[in-house]
Amino acid sequence: MNRAEFDVGARLRILREMHGLSQRELAKRAGVSNAIISLIEQNRSSPSVGSLKKVLDGLPISLAEFFAVDPAPRPRVFFNADELVELAGGRISYRQVGPDLAGRALQILHEHYAPGADTGEAMLHHESEEGGVVIRGRLEITVGDQSRVLGPGEAYYFDSRLPHRFRNLGEEECEVVSACTPPSF
Amino acid sequence: MNRAEFDVGARLRILREMHGLSQRELAKRAGVSNAIISLIEQNRSSPSVGSLKKVLDGLPISLAEFFAVDPAPRPRVFFNADELVELAGGRISYRQVGPDLAGRALQILHEHYAPGADTGEAMLHHESEEGGVVIRGRLEITVGDQSRVLGPGEAYYFDSRLPHRFRNLGEEECEVVSACTPPSF
DNA sequence: TAAGTCTGTTTAATATATTCAACATTCACA
DNA sequence: TGTGAATGTTGAATATATTAAACAGACTTA
Structure with a gap:
């Protein structure tokens, strides 16, 4: 070592x-x-x-x-986000910031939730930690048995082994910047 | 805790x-x-x-x-950001998303750069990876020998062992959401 | 038995960490 | 301007970590 x-x-x-x-x-x-x-x-x-x-x-x-020290990655610099990815029939879209998944220490997403957008009832969970900031609109976030509606400037952070779900219940598009540690699929 | x-x-x-x-x-x-x-x-x-x-x-x-002790991170959920932290004489301010440094896998910041704000000539560098999205305003980002001015919706990602510097050269306040892996220093 | 060598512990001297108080600088405010 | 309250730094006094050396017990070996 x-x-x-x-x-x-x-x-x-x-x-x-x-x-x-x-x-x-x-x-x-x-x-x-x-x-x-x-x-x-x-x-x-x-x-x-x-x-x-x-x-x-x-x-x-x-x-x-x-x-504690972290394993050292190789120096890299990237500007601008990757192409737009669409989910949920186009109601949810995001751009991934930085390089493609392999070898990254971080996954940063710039996400847009159309009115009514919902990540679905089968709640996600994976081995990482995750957080973000709501930029515009309102987003309901359910983690485990807790649920909150966040507005602009409000933020969340949780252990993503807990099942979680995101929904835009409002009339307005919701914009979020989120980050998580590299998902270990 | x-x-x-x-x-x-x-x-x-x-x-x-x-x-x-x-x-x-x-x-x-x-x-x-x-x-x-x-x-x-x-x-x-x-x-x-x-x-x-x-x-x-x-x-x-x-x-x-x-x-080192057995990593047994308990599932945690946090909403909203910590208190406002100010740097560079108040020209740069941020809120940290999620729990305090201890045991986090991620550091997410919601940052504001006043016009003229500058992280300084003595460029930062630490052992982690870092990225973000510009929400509002324009921000000049210098990493190693590369320099770029980013506007709303544009993003960056780099290895933070490279020396880096952020400056708001415009007339308007600049808002950024950034994330990095927990700095080892 | 005694002398040898290993073990971990303790004591008094010394080096260093830590405190308390002062200093120099910067920044906000009158 | 100045004055006060922040900031990080420094010097002399004190508390504590560290050393070198000796101590006490357990185990060989003669």
């Missing part, structure tokens, strides 16, 4: 910034001094596991997640 | 014994004193990440493997 050097400081800084926290805010949540967070992020101090755990609890993420 | 305590000492002792090494043997391989291994295993000392790494190198086991 490729045992690359693990940059504790850089990782902590990125995670903290992604959570929109200042060093002092995180320090307060974690119950440590702000100075030590600065020093750790500069790799001027190698935190004890105990204090690193306290800091991560402030985010909160686990030690396992902190140290 | 219920994050079970991680017993560093017990885990180290078990791993060491599974490898059939005495404390002194492991200490010699790791380049540390035998005393500290005894103390760590008794949880009388919380090792620094640096020295823990040295010890694990003697097994050899990575930090990720040491802290």
Whole structure:
């Protein structure tokens, strides 16, 4: 296994910034001094596991997640979306963002649901996680035994092993951008 | 979130014994004193990440493997996005879709770039893949040595180990939905 | 028995992590 | 302009991790 050097400081800084926290805010949540967070992020101090755990609890993420690394893909760049795909007799259409399925880490779809569009009663489920944002219109999302109607700017995220279903109950077309981890068919 | 305590000492002792090494043997391989291994295993000392790494190198086991716990992700459903996070002096803002970083397979962001917003010259790069769709406005995307201006409905996808930068050069606010795999840093 | 060598543990000295307080900078606001 | 409240950083004091060396027990071997 490729045992690359693990940059504790850089990782902590990125995670903290992604959570929109200042060093002092995180320090307060974690119950440590702000100075030590600065020093750790500069790799001027190698935190004890105990204090690193306290800091991560402030985010909160686990030690396992902190140290987990993803397998490295090859550098690729793609602009624009693939061709339009139509489902449900044209009532649902989407474009896939990025390269074709093989080897991707992400599947991103730009979807359009016509009024009345429905992914169907036989609810989908697959081994991945999935989320999205409603851009325009209203969409009913049913996951497991929960159901919600989302409008523009609202969002969802779920474990796609749960059976799920999407329906446009309104009079207006609904537009959604969604993403999921690569489906393992 | 219920994050079970991680017993560093017990885990180290078990791993060491599974490898059939005495404390002194492991200490010699790791380049540390035998005393500290005894103390760590008794949880009388919380090792620094640096020295823990040295010890694990003697097994050899990575930090990720040491802290890895059985991936038993519970099915989860989340609606709506987290609170608004602001960057670049408020010119760039986003909401994160779904749960907090911990254990997610996906990061989905609903982003807004004010006119003139710029992620900066010191271009970002991290270990993941990333893509998105422009909903409104125009956004210049620079990845490696490629640069493109995307408008509504247009999309991008790239390996985020390539340095990248986003700029809104227009007069209008730009809205984007993006997704990436969980960044390792 | 005693001397040898292995085991894990402990003690006192030292190196380092961590704290507290101050500093320099930036940004919002008067 | 200035003043206050943010930001990240740094220095000196303190707490803790780490070392080197010694200790105690279990097992050979003579």
